[in-house]
Amino acid sequence: MLGGPTREVEDRWQRYWAEHGTFRARDDGARPRRYLLTMFPYPSGDLHMGHAEVFALEDVVARYWRLRGADVLNPIGWDSFGLPAENAAIRRGEHPAVFTETNIATQAGTARRYGVSFDWSRRLETHRPEYYRWTQWLFLRLLDRGLAYRATAPVNWCPTDRTVLANEQVVGGRCERCGAVVVRRELTQWFVRVTAYADRLLDDMDALEGAWPARVLTMQRNWVGRSTGARVRFAVVPDDGPRAGEVGSPGAGARPDHVEVFTTRPDTLPGVTFVAVAPDGPLAGALCAPERADALARHREAALASGEIERRNAQRPSAGTFLGAWVRHPVTGERLPVWAADHVLPGYGTGAVMGVPAHDDRDARFAAAHGLPAGSGETWAGVEEAVARLEADGTGERATSYRLRDWLVSRQRYWGAPVPVVHCPGCGVVPVPDDELPVRLPDLAGDDLLPRGRSPLASPAADAWRRVACPRCGGDAERDPDTLDTFVDSSWYFLRYCSLGDDGPPDDVPFRPEDARRWMPAAQYVGGVEHAILHLLYSRFVTKFLHDEGWVDVVEPFATLLNQGQVRHGGRAMSKSLGNGVDLGEQLDRYGADAVRLAMVFAGPPQDDVDWADVDPAAMRRFCARVLRLADSVAAAGRTTSHTEEVGAVVPGSRAHALRRATHRTVHDAQDLLDRGAFNVVVARVMELVTAARRAADAGPAPGEPAAPHAAAVREAAEAVAVLLGLFAPYTAEEAWQRLGHEPSVADAGWPPVDPALLAVDEVEAAVQVDGKVRARVRVPADVDDAVLRDLALATGGVARATDGREVVRVVVRAPRVVNVVTRP
Ligand code: ANZ
Numbered sequence: 001m002l003g004g005p006t007r008e009v010e011d012r013w014q015r016y017w018a019e020h021g022t023f024r025a026r027d028d029g030a031r032p033r034r035y036l037l038t039m040f041p042y043p044s045g046d047l048h049m050g051h052a053e054v055f056a057l058e059d060v061v062a063r064y065w066r067l068r069g070a071d072v073l074n075p076i077g078w079d080s081f082g083l084p085a086e087n088a089a090i091r092r093g094e095h096p097a098v099f100t101e102t103n104i105a106t107q108a109g110t111a112r113r114y115g116v117s118f119d120w121s122r123r124l125e126t127h128r129p130e131y132y133r134w135t136q137w138l139f140l141r142l143l144d145r146g147l148a149y150r151a152t153a154p155v156n157w158c159p160t161d162r163t164v165l166a167n168e169q170v171v172g173g174r175c176e177r178c179g180a181v182v183v184r185r186e187l188t189q190w191f192v193r194v195t196a197y198a199d200r201l202l203d204d205m206d207a208l209e210g211a212w213p214a215r216v217l218t219m220q221r222n223w224v225g226r227s228t229g230a231r232v233r234f235a236v237v238p239d240d241g242p243r244a245g246e247v248g249s250p251g252a253g254a255r256p257d258h259v260e261v262f263t264t265r266p267d268t269l270p271g272v273t274f275v276a277v278a279p280d281g282p283l284a285g286a287l288c289a290p291e292r293a294d295a296l297a298r299h300r301e302a303a304l305a306s307g308e309i310e311r312r313n314a315q316r317p318s319a320g321t322f323l324g325a326w327v328r329h330p331v332t333g334e335r336l337p338v339w340a341a342d343h344v345l346p347g348y349g350t351g352a353v354m355g356v357p358a359h360d361d362r363d364a365r366f367a368a369a370h371g372l373p374a375g376s377g378e379t380w381a382g383v384e385e386a387v388a389r390l391e392a393d394g395t396g397e398r399a400t401s402y403r404l405r406d407w408l409v410s411r412q413r414y415w416g417a418p419v420p421v422v423h424c425p426g427c428g429v430v431p432v433p434d435d436e437l438p439v440r441l442p443d444l445a446g447d448d449l450l451p452r453g454r455s456p457l458a459s460p461a462a463d464a465w466r467r468v469a470c471p472r473c474g475g476d477a478e479r480d481p482d483t484l485d486t487f488v489d490s491s492w493y494f495l496r497y498c499s500l501g502d503d504g505p506p507d508d509v510p511f512r513p514e515d516a517r518r519w520m521p522a523a524q525y526v527g528g529v530e531h532a533i534l535h536l537l538y539s540r541f542v543t544k545f546l547h548d549e550g551w552v553d554v555v556e557p558f559a560t561l562l563n564q565g566q567v568r569h570g571g572r573a574m575s576k577s578l579g580n581g582v583d584l585g586e587q588l589d590r591y592g593a594d595a596v597r598l599a600m601v602f603a604g605p606p607q608d609d610v611d612w613a614d615v616d617p618a619a620m621r622r623f624c625a626r627v628l629r630l631a632d633s634v635a636a637a638g639r640t641t642s643h644t645e646e647v648g649a650v651v652p653g654s655r656a657h658a659l660r661r662a663t664h665r666t667v668h669d670a671q672d673l674l675d676r677g678a679f680n681v682v683v684a685r686v687m688e689l690v691t692a693a694r695r696a697a698d699a700g701p702a703p704g705e706p707a708a709p710h711a712a713a714v715r716e717a718a719e720a721v722a723v724l725l726g727l728f729a730p731y732t733a734e735e736a737w738q739r740l741g742h743e744p745s746v747a748d749a750g751w752p753p754v755d756p757a758l759l760a761v762d763e764v765e766a767a768v769q770v771d772g773k774v775r776a777r778v779r780v781p782a783d784v785d786d787a788v789l790r791d792l793a794l795a796t797g798g799v800a801r802a803t804d805g806r807e808v809v810r811v812v813v814r815a816p817r818v819v820n821v822v823t824r825p
């Protein structure tokens, strides 16, 4: 099959690496440590071409650092809780663990076969009790600090998956997993107070500038969405009537005596003509007159059913309901109507806005649609002055608002870490004591897993699991039936890797702080841009929290971030539903791991999309075969591996000398290119070197040139090829390295030394003539081009003196030797 490494060769090297622990992190302090992290896969099937791309790219980095002398930590694990396993288990009537374990075994086999230099001794899986015990521990620490709390709030509900979703999991108003339109429901849920870290999540990003892709930083900044302005209070005009109170609940509510709004433009206060509140927030009901309660209730239902994106859309007409309430303008004392308006969101600012049609488009459209006055365009002297004036009057003060909301972490699904608390009729919410962790999942399968709008752990099948004695009073109590969002599992896994290895996982701590101190932050994190907000935001938050708790030194977990491009096929994203998916296992069977890896890397810069229809793994396989043949012919020419003396005898100007220059130039440039992430260019340069070495091997020395130094130069080239190719095609590289007579592994060969003398560019002297007379001479590189030589020539003092103000009509350049400047006499 085209002559590249066979399946048997692949197996042999995998065994070798495993037996020799080639890719274990040593962690002995002998070499500088470098932690390389890849976003760990979901085990929802076999690995796909997207994984093939990430793994190929990250392995270039891992192997490069290793060659350059670093102690590399390159771990692998599985993000193995979550919906896909549960849905598959429901279809097949089996336990989700079965599906999960099967897929992990398949993916692990494919990843090994792909030849990635993972340290398999540090493998972790988030669905194992030994892991999720610590996910629960993390939740309890957040609870200790008041950073995890239960609240009743309108939340995102996916009607298909029948579970709540975090804001971050709602994309364009739809469920990030299944695409169903998300609705709002009022539920009691667990939240994590990420908003307490909003400023730090923003400010610490300054240090990531240039190290993380700019678009990811922008997305995170927008997601946290800090706005500065003021809060302004509008006094409610008293009337004697009762209020509707909480809509839907009987009885009059307590009516607030003022409405507070958040504005970024307090200077536009003179133009306020109305105040608007969110129809689905608490203020609307509290302000609403009884005769308007039905209208508000209808409005509220409609608002809950529509997505936030839709409501924020400035182009869409904003529905409104007059609440039968009035407030006073804090400056003019004018009476202003209070409306419920769709475009006002309950969770942002104070859930109320001052309507300024003259300055705000949405307010203008709302006023026009509902017959409200347009008001004046007059402003106070600027935001700062406006804030000072409000503070002096006592009607408002400076304020900051964030778009970021707290992280909703409870899910009404089975396949996750149970929320580790107990509900006691006497004591309320009681945390499960640390020494009783993990709270293990009960064994449920098949129909018992069906989502019915509440957690499967709340079903009768889980009764025995749910009933427990209250840890505080010993009375009858119940476990919390919800499970934690999988993003909680993945918010700290990179810390645990630091403490795994031959001694097994630590069983008294989630990770050892001293291990994290040695490895963190991860020097590079490789993964898809689809995690630009969710996972990266949560991981950053948890790292900061654990920093505050004294567990880690760093405040940012990932020093640099690489987002690889997407793998497409025929121009479109690969997907099962489009029928254009390409199976990694099948590609490996057909072309072998090296060819697939080379094709991935050679396709373009790492951050660019790859179209699998445009790549040619068969050509890559032929290239691997060419490399092996080169190694074979070098080996046949002589078995010596120490060729320092012979190459030293290579004479300048010989064929061997030209090849040596190509070899050293390639190794030298590769370092620069790899540092800049131009992996594809390095592959191209190695291909050129193979061609040059082949040609030199076939041609032999020129007549009169000595044979031994020539052969040594070819060997030197073939060895450099093997070492550099090890970054991209490890099986071919190991094989070539061994056939060249070296001990494995090529991964430990070290970066090939570069002789600076061989990098020197030859210089020649160019004559600069003016009207046929030589007026100056300049030294230039032998390969200088006409344009550069022309500029150099015209810049010489000799030319300026000789032309002496006369007009230059023509410059004739013959690089690298002659330039003739022709002037008008
Ligand atoms: C009056 C005004 C005049 C406003 C003007 C803007 C321009 P950002 O920049 O996104 O923070 N607002 C406040 N709370 C809101 C809520 N809960 N739902 C929807 N809109 C809300 O936006 C802040 C501005 O958005 C605030 O400033 C407020 O309108 C509106 F010429 O107040 B502004």
Ligand code: ZN
Residues within 6 Å of the ligand: 424, 425, 426, 427, 428, 430, 470, 471, 472, 473, 474, 475, 477
């Ligand atoms: Zn109790």
